[in-house]
Amino acid sequence: MTGIVFYFHAHQPRRIRYYSFFDIGSKNYFNDDLNKRILDRVVYKCYKPALEMIYDNIIKYDIKVSFSISGTLIEQLELYHPEILELWKKLVDTGNVEIVSETYYHSLAYLIDKDEFINQIKLHRKKIKEIFNYKSRSFRNFELVFNNEIGEIVYSLGYKVALTEGTEKILGNRSPNYVYKLKINNLRLLLRNYRLSDDIGFRFTNKNWSEYPLTADKYYLWLKSTPGDIINIFMDFETIGEHIWKESGIFEFWNKLFEYIGKEKYFETYNITEAAEEFNYKDELNIPELISWADIERDLSAWIGDSIQREALDYLRELYRKFKNNEKTLNTLRYLSTSDNFYYMSLKYNSDGDVHKYFREEAFATPYDSFISYMNILRDIELDQAIENRN
Template identity: 35%
Template sequence: MKTICLYFEIHQVIHLRRYRFFDIGTDHYYYDNYENERSIADIVERSYMPALDTLHQMILDGGKYFKLAFSLSGVGIESLEQYAPQVLEKLSQLAETGCVEFLAEPYSHGLASLANEESFKDEVKRQCKKIEEYFNQTPKVLRNSSLIYSNDIGVLATQMGFKGMLTEGAKHVLGWKSPHYLYHCIDAPKLKLLLRDITMSDDISLRFANTEWEGYPLFADTFVDRIAALPDEEQFIGLFMDLTALGISQPLSSNILDFLRAIPVYAKQRGINFSTPTEVCMKMKSISPLDVPDILSWMDEERDVSTWLGNPMQREAFEKLYSVADRVRITNDPRLNQDWDYLQASNNFRFMSTKSTNVGIDRGIYSSPFDAFTNYMNILGDFINRVNNLYPEEIDNDELNSLLTTIRNQGEEIEMKEKEISRLQAKIEEYETEQIESSSKSISRKPSTRKSAPKKKSTTKESSSKK
């Protein structure tokens, strides 16, 4: 029986402010608060809330037949916490239905998997903690930023204990094979690979409202008919996209939500199920290994990383950023960590792209790729200076790690001793209180030894004289 695996990604761009060369060393705040609040409010109103309300109702209407999956970047969660907590509340309601799975992904929605294994693992672990905190789920399937994947990244995913991973069903990787089967990592056979159906996913997320597209208008019944017409042995259809496809890329006026709402109705009539990624990994068997020696992603026609690292400016910024990755991770300073997450986000490198692409790039405050590069490098220069000011470059990473480990151990020892001192002080106070109470009780029980003064007896003489 065929099954549809529907997945949406939620990430929020953190907009950097205009940062001049002369700001380096004097101003350590890098963000455009007004634009960040404005942009997320717009997306929430036009996309997130209408889409999530529709998906929630689809689950209720389907009686647990309809299922789907989400992933949220840690940066995205932080933005929602600050500006749109109602979205997290709605997602929690979806989680409570038992029909929604939340996947793991890098905290920053960055490119750490291409540069620093330990940073990548750390980011995924931190994002998983956020997912557990909000939705009471431990992610079992990993989705890397923009579906970035390779054999090496698959090995990392296995080391972190994931059962499966999402990636792109690119033709140059699959060759004659179909994306409608379950595969596994060639270097880590336990890791199942769920591939995105590029055509069907993009028909919804990129082309649905395009009146010049030959497939316009797209109706739910014909869309489901295409799935039903696939060969019987092709059992898995991965529809992966950004949640902003519903309302932003495809405006609500295009009736995109009505189209989405009708898909489960027609799918059920044709005997097609919905499954979460973990259910697919548990129920289906892999048909063969998938060899991906080079980096794969879902971006542009090339399906590689040239969107972020395709020109010298991008590569210079990337190399400079990750030159301090180990030091930032080792130092574990809260303020540096937050800036590190925001500076890693892949959109910072996409703004520097000089590629021609069918998907337009909204560069925000930047007038050109060079403008984006210059602003980012100014901020990055200040950030690296802060790292080096805290921990001088003369101290190598091993020495710094040893030093900070010693400091942390001493801190833990001091904390333990302070707790012991507090415990003993409390004992002393308790003992003193008991002694005072004991003394008070002893005094109250002791009989009085004081004699009252004897009464004067009147004598006969005294009586006579008074007469």
């Protein structure tokens, strides 16, 4: 029987505010009013109805799903919407839901400092244990960023399986619809089927798409015609109801798709670790270069492709080196390591640029506003520490 893994990533950053040169010294870095407004909306449109929908389908059809939930989202839910964490716990308690580890701050920590990368993974693992009484055995880096070295690190931390993009860069002409093994160790890899995932995540509401409208009937037939052992459908959880509104029929689509899978028994749904253990690995993969699930390039250009992004990252690295032993400053720098801060600075255009703008525009009008604010905050931190050290 062919397997399916449904994996959803849930994340909200702690967004910084517009921070001009004249704000330096105020130390009011974060736009928490905006963060709460956005969270309130996403809870209403996505988290609550989508979690309830998935719970209902677990009960009806024994569907299995996997989630990763960033530490920054968990913090905001603890503050403003603890009922959503209770709802997530209810799903986990069914035994049909796997929680995946990641960096606590959904961050570029791997690009900043390897020890910090490990520390953020441990922080997230501790938080997941605290909230859900759950020990994760699988790992995903932010936006599925991965290479051999990341595989070495997470395997050394005890993880059995990692997620990344099923791009031709690593597969060549092989299919993503199998379990693979990292060549350098025994870490299993599940690879996103980006075509089938993006048919929902990016093309569902595209009226210019030749397959529009996408119905559950059509999609289910596509799944049935897909060869391989395991089909990995990975996407942002916020796709359901927030990025793609309820009025589009997205909830009806998922309910019907789960019904087909549950009733027809053509497919078996698996959690991530279950799938990695159930199927023999197809082949070994060597992944020397960093890949991701972002943009057409499937690389890191979404975060460090432009000179302003690289300048910001270099400055952040410098401050990490200087102040990593200062607990208060390190905590602030960790929020600033969140990948969204760099994503907002992207100067890309065309379709990828539109996606960057969609996520940025509630916080900043332009990439340059994001960059200027970010750099002024870093300058403020550095100046504050210089004054403190003199005293």
